[in-house]
Amino acid sequence: MLRYTAKQLANMAITLFAVSFLVFALNELSPGDVARKLLGAYATQSQVDILYKEMGLDRPLIVRYLEYMGNALAGDFGQSLVFRRPVSELLFDRLGNTMILAAISFAVIVPLSMLLGVLAGMRERSLFDRAISVFSSICASIPEFAMGVFLLAIFVVWLGMLPGVSPLRADSGWAVWMQFVLPVLVVTFYDAGYLISMIRSSMVEVMRSAYIRTATLKGMSFRGVVAKHALRNALITPFTVILLQLNYLVSGLVVVETLFAYPGFGRLMLEAALSKDIAVIEAGTLVAVSVTMLTQLFGDLGYMLLDPRIRV
Amino acid sequence: MADVLVFDKVSIDYRGKAGVQRILNDVSFSIPAGGSMGLVGESGCGKSTVALAAMRYLPRGMTVAEGRISVEGRDTAGLSDAELRRVRGNRVAMIYQDPMSSLNPVMTVGEQLMEVPLLHGVTDRAVAFQRAVAMLGEVRLPDAEAMMARYPHQLSGGQQQRVVIAMALMAEPALLIMDEPTTGLDVTIEAAILELVRELRSKFGAAILFISHNLGTVARICDRIGVLYAGRLVETGDIRSVFHRPAHPYTHGLLSALPRIDARGKGARLHPIEGTLAAADRARPGCAFSPRCPHMAPAECVERSVPMVPASPAADHLARCARLEAVRKASQAAWRARPPAEAEVDAPILLDVRHLTKNYELGGRFGGRAKRVVRALSDANFQARAGQTLAIVGESGCGKSTLAKTISGLIPASAGEARLGDADLAQLPVDKRPRDLRRRIQMVFQNPDSTLNPSHSVEFALARPLKVLRGMGSGEAKREVARLMEQVQLPPDLLRRMPHQLSGGQRQRVAIARALAGEPDLVVADEPVSALDVSVQAAILNLLSDLLERSHVGLIVISHDLALVRHMADWVAVMYLGRIVEYGPADAVFRPPYHPYTEALLAAAPKPDPDAGAPTVVLGGAMPSSTQAIVGCPFASRCPRKIGAICDTETPPVRRFGVHSIACHIDLPPPAAGIRSQADAAAPPP
Ligand code: SF4
Numbered sequence: 001m002l003r004y005t006a007k008q009l010a011n012m013a014i015t016l017f018a019v020s021f022l023v024f025a026l027n028e029l030s031p032g033d034v035a036r037k038l039l040g041a042y043a044t045q046s047q048v049d050i051l052y053k054e055m056g057l058d059r060p061l062i063v064r065y066l067e068y069m070g071n072a073l074a075g076d077f078g079q080s081l082v083f084r085r086p087v088s089e090l091l092f093d094r095l096g097n098t099m100i101l102a103a104i105s106f107a108v109i110v111p112l113s114m115l116l117g118v119l120a121g122m123r124e125r126s127l128f129d130r131a132i133s134v135f136s137s138i139c140a141s142i143p144e145f146a147m148g149v150f151l152l153a154i155f156v157v158w159l160g161m162l163p164g165v166s167p168l169r170a171d172s173g174w175a176v177w178m179q180f181v182l183p184v185l186v187v188t189f190y191d192a193g194y195l196i197s198m199i200r201s202s203m204v205e206v207m208r209s210a211y212i213r214t215a216t217l218k219g220m221s222f223r224g225v226v227a228k229h230a231l232r233n234a235l236i237t238p239f240t241v242i243l244l245q246l247n248y249l250v251s252g253l254v255v256v257e258t259l260f261a262y263p264g265f266g267r268l269m270l271e272a273a274l275s276k277d278i279a280v281i282e283a284g285t286l287v288a289v290s291v292t293m294l295t296q297l298f299g300d301l302g303y304m305l306l307d308p309r310i311r312v
Numbered sequence: 313m314a315d316v317l318v319f320d321k322v323s324i325d326y327r328g329k330a331g332v333q334r335i336l337n338d339v340s341f342s343i344p345a346g347g348s349m350g351l352v353g354e355s356g357c358g359k360s361t362v363a364l365a366a367m368r369y370l371p372r373g374m375t376v377a378e379g380r381i382s383v384e385g386r387d388t389a390g391l392s393d394a395e396l397r398r399v400r401g402n403r404v405a406m407i408y409q410d411p412m413s414s415l416n417p418v419m420t421v422g423e424q425l426m427e428v429p430l431l432h433g434v435t436d437r438a439v440a441f442q443r444a445v446a447m448l449g450e451v452r453l454p455d456a457e458a459m460m461a462r463y464p465h466q467l468s469g470g471q472q473q474r475v476v477i478a479m480a481l482m483a484e485p486a487l488l489i490m491d492e493p494t495t496g497l498d499v500t501i502e503a504a505i506l507e508l509v510r511e512l513r514s515k516f517g518a519a520i521l522f523i524s525h526n527l528g529t530v531a532r533i534c535d536r537i538g539v540l541y542a543g544r545l546v547e548t549g550d551i552r553s554v555f556h557r558p559a560h561p562y563t564h565g566l567l568s569a570l571p572r573i574d575a576r577g578k579g580a581r582l583h584p585i586e587g588t589l590a591a592a593d594r595a596r597p598g599c600a601f602s603p604r605c606p607h608m609a610p611a612e613c614v615e616r617s618v619p620m621v622p623a624s625p626a627a628d629h630l631a632r633c634a635r636l637e638a639v640r641k642a643s644q645a646a647w648r649a650r651p652p653a654e655a656e657v658d659a660p661i662l663l664d665v666r667h668l669t670k671n672y673e674l675g676g677r678f679g680g681r682a683k684r685v686v687r688a689l690s691d692a693n694f695q696a697r698a699g700q701t702l703a704i705v706g707e708s709g710c711g712k713s714t715l716a717k718t719i720s721g722l723i724p725a726s727a728g729e730a731r732l733g734d735a736d737l738a739q740l741p742v743d744k745r746p747r748d749l750r751r752r753i754q755m756v757f758q759n760p761d762s763t764l765n766p767s768h769s770v771e772f773a774l775a776r777p778l779k780v781l782r783g784m785g786s787g788e789a790k791r792e793v794a795r796l797m798e799q800v801q802l803p804p805d806l807l808r809r810m811p812h813q814l815s816g817g818q819r820q821r822v823a824i825a826r827a828l829a830g831e832p833d834l835v836v837a838d839e840p841v842s843a844l845d846v847s848v849q850a851a852i853l854n855l856l857s858d859l860l861e862r863s864h865v866g867l868i869v870i871s872h873d874l875a876l877v878r879h880m881a882d883w884v885a886v887m888y889l890g891r892i893v894e895y896g897p898a899d900a901v902f903r904p905p906y907h908p909y910t911e912a913l914l915a916a917a918p919k920p921d922p923d924a925g926a927p928t929v930v931l932g933g934a935m936p937s938s939t940q941a942i943v944g945c946p947f948a949s950r951c952p953r954k955i956g957a958i959c960d961t962e963t964p965p966v967r968r969f970g971v972h973s974i975a976c977h978i979d980l981p982p983p984a985a986g987i988r989s990q991a992d993a994a995a996p997p998p
């Protein structure tokens with residue numbers, strides 16, 4: 001298993017280099033050059049050319065890439081053109097905010113969907129099972145923005161209990177923790193709906209299996225059968241999917257972040273893309289790719305721990 | 313002493329979308345302490361429901377509508393949940409078909425075994441551990457302590473079933489229910505498991521309810537037998553009475569539909585039971601078997617209910633038939649064995665296979681691991697002859713399916729040749745074969761669904777090869793389809809049906825008709841009947857032998873069933889670990905001198921005869937993996953007749969007795985003239 005981990009980490013490093021180079025090169029090729037953008041539309045061509053030279057943009061792509069990577073490894077991802085701040089600082093802030101939101105949501109979503117999914121799936125077609133199935137498919141099928149608007153209408157407009165925006169600043173009139181409630185709720189409803197139905201169907205399948213019959217006919221109580229024989233088997237398949245939610249929670253929250261004016265990573269990437277803020281896009285892509293690959297690795301490792309059949 | 317299990321007039325209903333269906337109807341039997349009862353019947357007869365009902369573990373929707381089931385004198389319907397848990401696993405334990413799926417894949421064998429004592433009164437884990445280790449020893453698993461830490465997937469099929477048996481015996485139950493415990497296992501492993509059950513039964517004294525579709529395994533284990541048909545018990549009695557003097561026409565049918573390994577030679581005709589079990593038969597007020605029964609008389613059989621009546625002077629031999637006397641007279645006249653047909657050894661050779669070899673390369677799952685070579689087939693030599701049947705037998709993994717696939721072009725061979733006329737099949741994958749060559753070789757598979765497209769009607773499936781392979785126009789094809797249907801004895805109104813609207817037997821007939829459509833020279837049939845019930849199987853086998861007799865098609869049949877091979881084959885090749893270890897005319901192969909592996913296979917095959925006794929040789933172990941290079945004899949690790957180190961170090965010579973060849977170091981005596989084979993010495997069939 002150690003060897004497998006080491007190997008995967010090595011693979012990851014290679015992939016990261018490849019991706020970074022690709023993004024770097026693509027950004028170079030995309031229309032509109034950096035110097036022109038910095039100086040604005042009214043600068044003369046010769047001014048642009050001078051800046052172009054000053055920034056070292058006339059050197060070959062590979063040289064500039066190596067320089068960029070060298071700096072990046074030292075923690076310097078360059079300057080953001082739009083925010084006029086070092087990219088690393090910016091990323092650190094935004095990523096931090098996103099991580100808080102992701103962590104809270106993850107901590108709510110995972111136990112909740114495991115509990116409901118397992119309870120529903122252990123007695124297929126019971127009343128509870130049907131109720132949960134309906135609930136989860138409704139949740140999963142409402143898009144985030146609709147759910148967000150809906151919750152905003154209830155808790156902000158109608159009840160006035162919660163803030164409508166979450167800039168995470170104490171001076172906005174609401175305690176910071178209250179600013180988390182709505183974003184977390186929206187993410188939870190949307191994501192848990194999907195996870196619950198996934199865990200439920202895995203549990204249903206396990207409960208139908210022959211080894212569950214074996215355990216029952218050994219004289220084990222229903223509770224014992226569920227806890228000792230069904231649970232672990234039922235979590236094997238959903239496990240990787242559960243971890244994949246981390247990807248979504250880190251880089252896929254654009255809609256929720258935009259809706260609540262939440263200063264997070266997803267929104268940062270959106271803004272950067274819209275304003276062609278190359279340095280931010282490059283660094284952000286690397287972050288997103290790393291997160292994806294790390295969750296993949298943890299997914300594989302956890303999978304191996306849960307299921308002795310695929311241990312290496 | 314009280315009976316351990318009593319079914320008293322039990323009826324079980326299933327409430328489903330299609331209304332209420334009676335799954336079991338008025339079933340009564342009892343098993344005394346230490347007794348053993350076998351329940352046989354074909355698929356859908358309700359035998360597994362009996363097992364589950366005894367455990368009070370009926371699937372959702374099924375309820376006991378009438379009657380009572382008692383275990384050790386207590387009505388199971390009256391047990392509370394806690395009481396029921398004390399019965400399950402403790403007083404009554406169950407062993408199932410498919411041991412792999414009945415063991416929890418993520419728990420060690422030891423954990424799963426220890427659960428049983430821990431659930432039933434033992435509190436000390438150390439005690440539970442010791443008992444589990446001891447029990448693994450009892451079921452003859454090597455190195456019990458190490459076995460405790462293994463996961464189920466690390467064991468072979470036979471080992472898994474031993475673990476399941478150990479688990480069932482952990483609490484020393486009064487009753488052991490076995491539902492098809494050896495189905496899906498290889499014959500040699502089946503024989504070893506059955507021997508183990510017999511041995512443990514006398515040691516632990518548990519009563520046994522043994523459920524099987526295989527009369528041979530029941531004959532080996534049980535002293536009483538019950539025959540189920542459409543949810544009703546149609547005959548019960550002492551095993552010898554029922555096997556030697558079957559009273560009910562259905563029992564009779566089952567026994568005479570069975571190909572027998574102790575037949576005197578090829579060719580004796582089987583007696584299939586006509587028709588199939590229809591869903592409506594369960595609800596019949598009269599005899600459920602009446603639509604298929606040759607002795608049916610409406611007034612006695614159909615119009616009123618038929619009770620169980622004494623069937624012979626033997627005590628407790630009962631049958632549910634209104635015309636026992638008439639049936640007895642008729643069946644005495646019916647049995648006439650055909651004289652054994654001498655194989656024509658010199659029929660023209662169709663397919664000449666020489667040094668055929670197939671190796672696969674396997675990489676490790678996560679890359680990186682060294683490539684391994686699987687030697688699926690090594691240096692196979694044989695001939696298939698026009699109008700004759702060559703059977704290839706061996707346990708799963710012996711390479712017989714690889715052989716079939718290589719000949720039919722589904723996978724390319726690594727070396728060697730297979731000549732059909734002037735074409736070398738070994739080098740021609742199916743998509744490179746000219747149309748005419750494709751026409752000349754056809755396949756029939758175990759599962760006809762894999763050749764029949766589910767969205768095409770029977771007519772389409774049959775007309776297509778006629779048009780493609782024989783270039784027929786629509787009108788001509790239509791006439792030919794009608795002729796084919798007649799040939800495989802299917803009514804023409806099935807032509808419009810879709811494959812899923814046919815029964816398994818009908819589908820296999822369509823598959824055969826399709827194979828014949830191109831007028832092939834050679835048909836390769838891979839386990840053509842092993843998915844079918846006995847009575848249907850017999851009809852298909854008869855059909856195949858009729859077709860062969862009429863045409864000059866050569867047939868290669870791949871099978872694990874020696875009785876079937878004895879019944880059909882003119883030539884036999886016995887395979888082990890990718891090699892042909894014995895090859896020759898069937899009469900020679902089924903008679904000494906044997907290759908030690910053939911001898912073991914013959915001994916292991918279950919015989920539907922309660923007096924057959926224990927097999928003379930029981931193979932231990934399992935076939936080694938074909939990834940290791942073989943030095944010496946491939947069978948050396950399991951051979952009961954191994955003569956010494958030479959078997960491990962030197963490739964055995966091929967000994968020839970005319971056209972019969974055996975690869976073995978033992979200096980076998982040539983077959984003495986006039987010596988009666990082991991098969992001949994056995995009792996003649998009833
Ligand atoms: S009762 Fe009639 S139909 Fe039924 S098995 Fe007996 S003879 Fe045949």
Ligand code: SF4
Pocket residue numbers: 907908909945946947948949951952953954955956959964975976977978
């Ligand atoms: S060569 Fe030796 S090991 Fe092989 S079958 Fe003959 S006696 Fe057995």
